[in-house]
Each structure stands twice: as C-alpha cells, then as structure tokens.
Amino acid sequence: MTLSDAVTLRELGLRALARAGVPARHAETQIDLLLDAELRGVPSHGLLRLERIIRRIENGVIDCGSEGTHRWLGPAFLTVDGGNGLGPVVANAALDAAASRADETGIAVAAIRNSNHVGMLGWYAERMAGKGFTIIALSTSEALVHPWGARRAMIGTNPIAIGIPTGGEPFMMDMATSVVSMGEIHDHAHRKVPLQPGWALDAEGRPTTDAEAAKAGSIAPFGQAKGYALGLAFELLVASLAGAALGRDIRGTLDDIEVCNKGDVFIVIKGQQRDLQAYLADIRATEQADGSGGVLIPGERGRACRSDRLRNGVPVADEVWKKLHILAGAEAAAWRISGGV
C-alpha cells in the first residue's frame, strides 16, 4: 500500500487521460468518479479501472469525445445513444437533461445505450440527491450471476442506487444484486482466501469455495430467490427501456476490445421538502443486536471514509499506484519518492 492524497491522485489520473487524448472536461468527470470510489473505500470501482479505459480508447471502442445523442420519446422520457462515450460523461449529460426536465414535469427518465462502464452508481445518486432530486439508478453488466437454482451465469450483477434528499446529508444506497462482486472473488483468489459457502459456482455449476474456480463460474444472487427476481427485473427493465443487450450477449465492461452494449437507466424525481433526519437518527440509535457490528445507515460508512481520506490520505494498492504513474507518463522515480507506508 502507498498512502497518497486525493489531489495527487487526481492530477496523475488527469495526466493519464490527457495522454490518451481525452478532453480535459471529460477527463475530470471520469477521474472524479474513480477517485470518489477510492475515497469511499471501493477500490474495485476506483483507479484500478483506469488502464482498461485507456486501452479501450486506444482500441477505438471508447470515443472519449462523445457526450451522447439525446432524443426525447416524450416530454419526460429521454433516450440516449452514448456514441461509445465515456460512461460518466454520457451519464452526467443525460442526468443533467433529465433533472432539468424533472424540475418542470416532476419526474423524468433517461435510458442510455452504447455507453461505457458507468462506474459506482452511488456517485450519481448522491450528487442528484444533493441537488434535491430523488433518483433511482440502474445499470446492467456482463452475465456473472446465475439465476436462483441454475448452473450458470445469465444475469448481470445489475446494481441499483437510490438517492433521496433528507433535509440534511442526502440518503444514498448503492448495491449490486449479486451476493458479492466479481472484484471480491478476484480479490479472494489473489489473496488465496476461500470464499464463503453459497457465494459461487464453478464452471460446471457446482458450489465452490475456491475463488480460482469461481472466476470461471458464476456468482449467486444476494438473498437467494428474491435477489434473483430483482436482478432479473433490472436486466429486463434496462434492456427494454434503453434498447440494450441482455444476459450473455453483453460485452465491453470487462474487456478491452468489444463495443459496450449494456444499458443504464436513471429515474429522476423532483424531491419533496420532507425532513427525514429524525427517523434516520432513530435508526442509528436503535439498540444493536448481540454480536452485530452496529446499526448503520447505508452510504454513511463510505461518506465517513471519504472525509477521513480527504484529511489523512488515500491508501492505494502498490500495483495501482505504479500503473497510475506509468499511464501518466510520470517518472518511475516519482512514485518511488512518494513512497510506501
């Protein structure tokens, strides 16, 4: 681990994207998203992703100049052809348009196809809730999750994020509909730690706790049949509204060479002036069960982590730190001097 600071990481990330030809404004959007994941303690959605983005630009499957083409199917239904643009660039343009419309109509939906990995959905949810909108954000991905009762992956990890204004800090929850992420499976494989029973199947569809075997297999939906129902519903809803691909046909968030054909859907609702703080305080104060780690409000641990890391520094895996310097064209000496902790 190297302890860096957010300003340095942002600068390195921007230099890396500038070298790849990304316009400065788009590079800022992309790096701010990845950096927020680092700050919140979600490195699987952080700067680790930068190399893939740059490879995809080099390979011509990301058009880093595109913000997407907007077409309104109705006054409150925006469809976006992302034109293979950077995920957060296309998403932010869509969100700004949808929010502006929701301000007039009360609600608007943006459905995006032909865009790239949208990253941590919570970033969008928190931003929109901070502006006074309630938001439901959905995104699909490569099939990594098996239907409940089945042997192989047919459904994406299909996350949902919900942001709600509360009268204080916005409420934000963000979760995949898989029991764990493929990133966590890879992390267990890397550390040679067994998986928890029930997390994964191997390539033949047999339950496994061997992370290496699971990498070629599939992940369970969270919460058994219910999480499966939810993940499948999101797969269908996003494909239907966005015109995106489905299931095993989805490509382009886990590789360097395929055009990305998943979809994103954002439902943006004009927020009501409701103070939800007292209820959230009651939940925080609920007596905790024996052996539990306390009663948490979703999103708050990440927010506390971010505050801490903005003050005290951001731990970055050595591999990521080194790669970031190489991508930025920074002197090898630079990252050696920045030093390890």
Add this chain to the structure above:
Amino acid sequence: MTLSDAVTLRELGLRALARAGVPARHAETQIDLLLDAELRGVPSHGLLRLERIIRRIENGVIDCGSEGTHRWLGPAFLTVDGGNGLGPVVANAALDAAASRADETGIAVAAIRNSNHVGMLGWYAERMAGKGFTIIALSTSEALVHPWGARRAMIGTNPIAIGIPTGGEPFMMDMATSVVSMGEIHDHAHRKVPLQPGWALDAEGRPTTDAEAAKAGSIAPFGQAKGYALGLAFELLVASLAGAALGRDIRGTLDDIEVCNKGDVFIVIKGQQRDLQAYLADIRATEQADGSGGVLIPGERGRACRSDRLRNGVPVADEVWKKLHILAGAEAAAWRISGGV
C-alpha cells in the same frame, strides 16, 4: 380446506361488501384484488383480509366511497390524498391517471397517502404491464422489520413489484423486503412449526425460532444488509414522495381502528416494443443446479396456479370460508352444503 370456485367466492365477497355499504364498482375492485391473491396461491393477501376491511368500514376508518383527490405537482407527478378510501380503489384511479399521462410524457409517478391496504402489488404490476407499461410499485407498512444489526422493528415489510411488457405474457415480480412475511410467522405459530434460524427476533431482540415469540418481535430483512438497505430506501422514498408516515408511526393495515397513514408510490413508464421472450426462454431452459427446485421466472408459478384454480377450483381455509358466508349474510347451510374436501 374447502374447494370452492372463483365465481362463488367473488359473489360471496361482493355480497359481504354490499352489506357493508360499499358501492358495487368499488366492491368489485376490492374483491378482484383479494380473489387474485387466492388464485395465485397467496392466501395471506386474499379473502382472509375481508373481515378487517369490513370492520374498518364499520369503524369509520375506511371511507368506501372515496377514490382519492388528485393533485398534479407537475405534468408527470400526481399526488393523491386517498381520503381513507379502499386501497385498490384509490390505487387504480391513481394508476389510470398516471398511465394516461405517461402515454403523453413517457413516464409519470403517482404518490398516494391516506389510503388503505393496497394488497398484493403484483396485481397492479401485471395489469399495467399487460397494457404495455413498465411499472415500479412500492408500498410501506407498519414497522415489522429490524434494521440489519438492530434489536427491534423500525421498517415496514416494504414490498416492491415490477411489471414489464415482454412481447408475450408480461413479466411480473412482487416481493417483500423482509425475509418472510408476518403472515408466514403467524402461519408457523398456528401450525406450531419452528421458524428457520435467522428469520426473526423476539420482543427483546434475541434470535428466535419460536413463532409465538417472533409475533411480538421483529422479522429480518431479506439478504441481510442489502435487503435492509433496500427496505429502508423504499421507506424513505415513499414517505418523502407521498407525505406518508415513517417507521413505527405507521398504523392502519394491521388493526381495525386506526386511520391508515402508510404510502404507495407507482412509477409508470410508457413501454418500449422490445421482445424479451427469447431471453426468458433461455433462462427457463438453463440447466438446473443439483438439488434445486428448477429455474423459475418470477410470477410464473402464481400465474400457473391461477390457471389451474380457475379450472379446478380454489382451496379456501375452513375458517375463511365460514367467515366469508357470515360476512355475506349467507345461510350457514350454504357453506355446509358447499362442503369440504
């Protein structure tokens, strides 16, 4: 168990509501909802509920004439004051208005307060998807679910239903965000069968498999921390948009005397003409895991059950069958003659 038929059950239900002074059209809506739950094999949301509805009418906390008062906060944001009307009567009027608007705008939301128990959300989701709309339906309820890691109930069982047109039969999923329903806890208590570990806490917040103890305690969210995050998000979203009560302040779906202050939210989206049938067929055909009960598409078991029961009869618990006759003012002889199976 008594084996009845849908026509007889509907007739008895309508007579019972007519005796309670419910206008014929509203009685049909209410009974069709309860009957659909019986047909789908969800008796906890079926005719069992009729007595409570009638008691609530008698006690003046349901106004069976109200269809709710509509106020548009924007062209696509409908707020409904239910005026203490019957849940499905107020919900259907709101849905019809929202769907008609979504046809023009692409999306509309209806947020309902001061209405009564909305019943099985899947009924609405399937109906709207059958008309070509994609729908997300949410409803809150009395606090029965403990936050993950906490000792007592602070959150409703907060179900979600999603309906999506597919080019064939609509996709419909409908689930509570609790691991089981309170109805299931009561059913286990009635049958003196222990609960599964992890389902419930007793009144002191200790894990229990004793269904009687759990009735005074709380139910776990499904899928641990993730289901908690989802249930809490729905609680906040519905309260915020509908102006409904929160957490332990919610009353009126489990008692005969309190004005009901939960909320319902329906997001209705103009459906896109996307054929999702091939993907659903692939999922149905996925090889099943060892020991699994097969790979099911959410909603399809209930639909098959309905087809079967419409042909071959509806099994009704003797208590419910008897009560239905009493409420309908039917001769005791009538239900004896209809006979048991």
